[in-house]
Amino acid sequence: MQDRLDGKIALITGATSGIGLATAKLFAAEGAHVYITGRNQNTLKAAQDEIGGNVTSVQADSTRSTDLERLFDQIKAEAGGLDVLFANAGGGSMLALEQITEAHVDDTFGRNVKGTILTVQKALPLMAKGASIILAGSSASIEGTAAFSVYSASKAAVRNLARSWVLDLKGTGIRVNVLSPGPVRTPFLLDFAGEDPAQQQGMLDYLSTRIPLGRVGEPEEIARVALFLASDDASFVNGAEIFADGGQAQV
Template identity: 50%
Template structure:
């Protein structure tokens, strides 16, 4: 029970990696607030997790929704021990086809939402808390068509370095968890050519399960990683390492 009695918030917690993280945190003893845009998916996720979970409908790219989420956490629990910034996404497109609209959309959900989620949560984060930002191997690999998504994910790596310094007096640790290809619903619906492209260079020659990524998130969230701060921990089957 490595998170026994802890309060965690997981954005993008209604499916895929976020849902697996939330479920694993509950199994480890935490009460988890999951946040997502679609109420039906949230309700299904909460039912899947079972106990010690609060589902909050909201879009963390919107200031009003984020404020409402944090107000509810404050009212019901009064603190946050673990904040997982998992909400993200974005399409791919080659240089020459990119639009300003796509740029703003991709950086808003993957970068700005992380910044303002953490900044908004600061008064609730207890001293010694853990911030886990879900990045991506795309931030380090030069995937064709990945200009916007890769840039947005690379930016949060810089966030973790700065916040490790700025929050050191409060002993708040910030780390980035960067998965490789993961067998999520989004990946299952991706074109076969895309799945082949991302798998052909992975030394372990397979995708991760969301549950495997959740185990790494649990490590970063818990006291097992008490001397780990400011890192980018790859759970990518070796893809970015060789």
């Protein structure tokens, strides 16, 4: 164990499953004290138990300013500051163009764009020179995907937030980067195939045919990229988008 985050304070939003949970486990193992958030108290408690030590769970919805203010007040009181922020909370669903509703747009952009903006904005007073902000992007942001336009557009917006924020934060020493996975074996992805394991496997098999590496990713693989961006190894990486997609969107 290299303890690449030894003594650092990290926050991962939406960390009750998938990439967020895998990243929280890795950050804690690498020496950070990790704060995790989720909207459901039961799944949040289960995630905290799975991570083990070096973790504090806080129930919070990233689209609600009051929840975020309470979250950062707690971090300030307990830890004094924040070294790493992984704005991972978000989500979306599939709807073809003729089926898109106003509620669908509001929900997707609220979770992926508004929630990201509010989270970063309210975290900034706790972050000092050398801090790292990681935004959850997606390879969908640069690909056309049937019935996935609203989600894809929201992740394209996240990419531009990073481009603009590195200019807003010029001279602060705070880095902002985007981590964009491709298809990863997470509950979020599997939900698109429903509850039937055979249908889930069929979807994974199909997605694998579109990826040059011939398989979907695992949450732990994305977590290792997040660790790089969070650590001092990435001290000169700023405003970048790192794709971890097995090559799918790169060819």
